[in-house]
Amino acid sequence: MATQNDSKVVVIGAGIAGVSAALKLVYNGIPDVTLLEAQDYIGGRVKAAMIDGSPADLGAQFIHGRTGNPVYEIAAKLKRIPFATSVNPVEESLTNPGDIFYTSSGHKIERDEVKELMELLSEVLENEVTDGYGKSVQEALESVYSKFLSENEGKINPAMEEVYEAAYRWFSKYVQVDNATDDLSQLSLDSEYVVLPGDRYTIVDNGMSGLVATLAEQLPPGVVQLNTPVSRIDWTCEETDNPRQSSGSKPIRVTCENGNTIEADHVIVTISIGCLKATHKTLFQPLLPAPVQEAVEHTGFGLIGKIFLQFEEPFWEDHRESTQDNFFESYEFLWLDSHLPTIQSDRSKRKTKSGHPWWYGIHSMETMYMHPRVLEIFLNREQVELSDDLPDEEVMAVCTDVMRAFIKDIPIPDPVAIHRTNWFDNPYTRGTYSYASTQFRNQDKKHFGRPVPSSKDPQVLFAGEAYSKEFQSTFHGALISGDNTADFLLSQYGLKPHRKLIDLVSP
Numbered sequence: 004m005a006t007q008n009d010s011k012v013v014v015i016g017a018g019i020a021g022v023s024a025a026l027k028l029v030y031n032g033i034p035d036v037t038l039l040e041a042q043d044y045i046g047g048r049v050k051a052a053m054i055d056g057s058p059a060d061l062g063a064q065f066i067h068g069r070t071g072n073p074v075y076e077i078a079a080k081l082k083r084i085p086f087a088t089s090v091n092p093v094e095e096s097l098t099n100p101g102d103i104f105y106t107s108s109g110h111k112i113e114r115d116e117v118k119e120l121m122e123l124l125s126e127v128l129e130n131e132v133t134d135g136y137g138k139s140v141q142e143a144l145e146s147v148y149s150k151f152l153s154e155n156e157g158k159i160n161p162a163m164e165e166v167y168e169a170a171y172r173w174f175s176k177y178v179q180v181d182n183a184t185d186d187l188s189q190l191s192l193d194s195e196y197v198v199l200p201g202d203r204y205t206i207v208d209n210g211m212s213g214l215v216a217t218l219a220e221q222l223p224p225g226v227v228q229l230n231t232p233v234s235r236i237d238w239t240c241e242e243t244d245n246p247r248q249s250s251g252s253k254p255i256r257v258t259c260e261n262g263n264t265i266e267a268d269h270v271i272v273t274i275s276i277g278c279l280k281a282t283h284k285t286l287f288q289p290l291l292p293a294p295v296q297e298a299v300e301h302t303g304f305g306l307i308g309k310i311f312l313q314f315e316e317p318f319w320e321d322h323r324e325s326t327q328d329n330f331f332e333s334y335e336f337l338w339l340d341s342h343l344p345t346i347q348s349d350r351s352k353r354k355t356k357s358g359h360p361w362w363y364g365i366h367s368m369e370t371m372y373m374h375p376r377v378l379e380i381f382l383n384r385e386q387v388e389l390s391d392d393l394p395d396e397e398v399m400a401v402c403t404d405v406m407r408a409f410i411k412d413i414p415i416p417d418p419v420a421i422h423r424t425n426w427f428d429n430p431y432t433r434g435t436y437s438y439a440s441t442q443f444r445n446q447d448k449k450h451f452g453r454p455v456p457s458s459k460d461p462q463v464l465f466a467g468e469a470y471s472k473e474f475q476s477t478f479h480g481a482l483i484s485g486d487n488t489a490d491f492l493l494s495q496y497g498l499k500p501h502r503k504l505i506d507l508v509s510p
């Protein structure tokens with residue numbers, strides 16, 4: 004191996020994993036680091052649209068958990084946490100205290116009426132009950148739901164039966180969006196995800212994109228090369244103890260689409276699992292070892308969509324009691340089989356696999372911090388795929404009509420604008436985030452994200468949200484993964500990291 008001073012590291016992808024890896028290396032003794040980014044901005048799946056002069060996060064939006072979360076610590080040091088208190092501590096149900104439930108028959112439902120069922124279903128995800136349930140989240144949820152029904156047999160009035168059915172479907176939709184998969188039979192219960200204590204939905208002044216920007220500013224000039232997609236990584240298959248040291252040659256050649264090549268000792272690949280699945284057979288020369296390829300193929304990578312509906316002025320009330328409340332309101336929609344609304348503005352008439360219109364099951368509309376006249380809607384994969392290419396006007400009208408079908412006690416004006424995400428069509432994301440798939444096998448765990456050809460000769464290393472066992476799918480998982488991968492590389496050179504990411508920023 005080269006020495007630390009003449010070692011060359013190329014990091015591919017300037018999302019938060021790539022930025023944190025590059026920072027850690029540069030500030031801890033590896034001077035020659037290049038960060039290659041395909042797109043024209045830093046942040047990857049953290050990106051904002053400006054709405055009313057404030058950034059609205061199209062990708063990562065919330066810090067999930069506070070205690071032990073380095074992203075929270077960095078944001079707090081930067082004084083970007085607007086709300087000191089946490090009204091949605093992890094001990095509480097997954098749903099938000101600001102939820103107002105409506106049925107498709109236009110009735111308001113008190114949260115308490117569905118709370119017990121929601122809490123039972125939430126426990127499945129909190130891993131408090133796993134024994135005796137099937138491997139997939141779907142099996143576990145079905146099992147809990149039928150137990151709930153049988154334990155309450157004879158006690159549920161007929162009107163509530165249908166509400167429970169709808170609440171169950173609501174919860175499934177919530178889990179689909181949270182995990183970016185619309186097939187819960189593919190979502191494994193066997194996840195090592197750790198829920199950090201503290202507010203589950205902490206928001207950040209200036210958005211998550213502001214945080215990435217502040218971190219990236221600490222990189223020395225010249226490290227980042229934007230608009231530079233990497234098309235090929237030639238690595239040396241043979242594991243070696245170090246014949247290259249004497250020859251001075253570097254084992255890896257990174258080729259960019261613009262024809263430039265860079266010789267390197269190590270490459271840290273941080274592209275999304277969606278991109279890796281799509282490109283690994285052409286990206287790596289030779290191919291990655293078969294078990295590593297299989298582990299990638301077996302990892303789940305999903306898709307969700309966000310819609311921001313902008314109104315002339317808010318028609319909802321701000322129930323925040325003080326500016327210290329981290330509180331957002333949300334309207335939750337329970338779709339009753341007996342009352343499926345007719346939506347005139349649905350001109351496309353596109354149907355889901357189960358034969359419902361694409362907008363069936365839009366389950367929530369939420370108010371947004373810093374955007375007092377915007378409501379945010381989350382779509383699952385199928386809804387995104389079916390509505391993706393519809394004109395903005397049609398999607399805007401359909402969403403408004405859905406809202407009007409549920410919320411009858413407040414007059415709902417027409418929105419004035421719509422903003423939509425498009426993570427699937429972007430060749431440099433190809434979806435939103437990874438999830439624990441039922442296809443991921445025990446043997447995959449050993450190979451997923453391991454250095455190639457080996458830990459002793461780590462030419463190609465991997466980092467990104469998907470490789471964080473405890474925090475898979477999250478922004479903090481990606482940051483920690485980049486940081487850990489850099490630490491591993493530093494340790495190969497006998498270097499102990501003395502500067503942490505948090506040391507690099509100041510308010």
Ligand SMILES: Cc1cc2nc3c(=O)[nH]c(=O)nc-3n(C[C@H](O)[C@H](O)[C@H](O)COP(=O)(O)OP(=O)(O)OC[C@H]3O[C@@H](n4cnc5c(N)ncnc54)[C@H](O)[C@@H]3O)c2cc1C
Binds near residue numbers: 017020066275
């Ligand atoms: C809609 C949405 C909502 C989310 N909400 C939250 C949330 O509220 N909280 C949370 O914690 N997380 C959330 N996440 C997840 C979070 O955004 C990601 O986990 C995290 O940002 C991933 O960072 P990364 O560095 O691993 O990958 P990325 O951000 O994808 O970075 C990889 C980079 O590689 C680049 N790249 C790809 N191919 C190439 C190539 N061939 N050559 C060079 N560069 C390439 C890409 O352009 C990209 O910049 C959300 C994500 C999405 C999309």
